Amino acid sequence: MDKLDRFGAQVSHKDQLDIDVFGEAAELMLGYAPDPVGMINTLLEKSPDFIMARCFLAGIFLTASDKRRQPLMHKHYDILATQAEHANEREKGHIHALKLWSGGNLYAASQAYADILNTCPRDIVALQLGHQTDFLLGHASSTRDRPTRVLGHWSKTDPQYSYILGMQAFGLEEAGHYSAAQSMAERCVGMNEKDTWGVHALAHCLEMQGKVDEGVDFMTRCEDRWGNDTYMSIHNRWHLGLYYLERCEFDTALAMHDAHMAVTPKSELMDMHDSAALLWRLQMDGVDVGDRWNVVADNYACVIDQAYMSFTDLHAMMSFAATGRDKEAKAQIAVLENAATANTDTGTIIQQAGLPLVRGFEAFGRGDYAAAKRHIGNARHNSHLMGGSIAQRDVINWTLIEAAIRDGDTPMANALLAERTLMKPHSPLTDMFARKAA
Structure with a gap:
């Protein structure tokens, strides 16, 4: 008979001490705390036949969004393929998801994680990995629905309950249910002040509703609980930076960048994205960011040939356009043009969203604002395909507004500003755009 992990899901492994270590690592990952990868690597050195632990590690590499991590995923998948006959049904579902992603079937892999939860709703690893694939693929409705389907199988007596509420809150926010999302995010953070994903969800809720002052108050008041040594600390500060931008407190946002987001040659891609996205917005707002772009562009130059996640490609182009690296x-455009011809999920995403948006940002950097308007305007409503959140993809709308202003297209700029204030009240930033358009 299979044993249970600490979450109540079955594992085929028989060593309870190993299972306990796996559970601890999985819970660290729920809080985006270090170092679940190191823990599982050590565990697999001791017990290489621990199938579920290897599924978890391979899944982390799957959701890493950096193509340089994919060989590690393939390595562990190849081992799992030889162990599959000894796996239970839950574990076979994980192996199937890895197989699909390895073969380029990204959407099917995301659904495979959902299928696991139908029969094993206490598999919090499948929930978190699936939640992250929703994020990478821009699946707003799935981001909302995935935690909904399992929530009834958990209760507030479960130590992990807040994490599920945090996922649910983020999904509700991405699907536009802002009031319900805020209530759930507040409930999550009230249960667990160190739930960095719950903090992240609440930051999104307040930002999308234009509750800027409330957002700053919340984030600064509890920074000692979310701003420490977690994988989310930089990104949550990026959200705080967005509030400062909305208030036109550009110096504060730039100081926050330098204190927490400055890129080094060893920076991870997701941290680089936060830096690039903030610098690009600041530069459009007329802030002199000095030579901060140089190391960012140097790092992105190393991944030009990935053509893997369009979200990465767009931020790379920001750095090239900002530094005049023609x-x-x-x-990068040549790589994407070639990749867009592939009959794969990635090829479709690049063709429909990634390539035209990258072209638009490249044109903006050259000062060809008419071309920037054309490329960005034609593709911006497909931008969800490239993944990320609504708040992250809002840089596309910012850039289009600025391109219209610089091209002297006041009617287009005013129309876009009308869009911007539909869900949000006017802010100092919106008013600044309006003055420039006038």
């Missing part, structure tokens, strides 16, 4: 910009 050679790198042209090389």
Whole structure:
């Protein structure tokens, strides 16, 4: 008979001490705390036949969004393929999801994680990995629905309950249910002040409703609980930076960048995205960001050939456009043009969203604002395909507004500003855009 992990899901492994270590690592990952990967690597050195632990590690590499991590996922999948006959049904579902992603079937892999939860709703690893694939693929409705389907199988007596509420809150926010999302996010953070994903969800809820002052108050008041040594600390500060931008407190936002988001040659891609996205917005707002772009562009130049996640490609182009690196910009577009012809999920995403948006940002960097308007305007409503959140993809709308203003297209700029204030009240930033358009 199979044993249970600490969450109540079956594992085929028989060593309870190993299972306990796996559970601890999985719970660390729920809080985006270090170092679940190191723990599982050590565990697999001791017990290489621990199937579920290897599924978890491979899943972390699957959701890493950096193509340089994919060989590690393939390595562990190849081992799992030889162990599959000894796996239970839950574990076979994980192996199937890894197989699909390895074969380029990204959407099917995301659904495979959902299928696991139908029969094993206490598999919190499948829930978190599936939640992250929803984020990478821009699946707003799935981001909302995935935690909904399992929530009834958990209760507030479960130590992990807040994490599920945090996922649910983020999904509700991405699907536009802002009031319900805020209530659930507040409930999550009230249960667990150190739930960095719950903090992240509440930051999104307040930002999307234009509750800027409330957002700043919340984030600064509890920074000692979310701003420490977690994988989310930089990104949550990026959200705080968005509030400062909305209030036109550009110096404060830039100081926050320098204190927490400055890129080094060893920075992870997701941290680089936060830096690039903040610098790009600041530069559009007329802030002199000095030479901060150089190391960012140097790092992105190393991944031009990935053509893997369009979200990465767009942020890379920001750095090339901002630094006038025409050679790198042209090389990236050429790579994407080739990748867009592939009959794969990635090829479709690049064709429908990634390539035209990258072209638009490249044109903006060259000062060809008419071309920037054309490329961005034609593709922006497909931008969800490239993944990320609504708040992150809002840089596309910012850039289109600025392109319209710089091209002297006041009617277009005013129309876009009308869109912007539909769900949010006027802010100092919106008013600044309006003055520039006038």
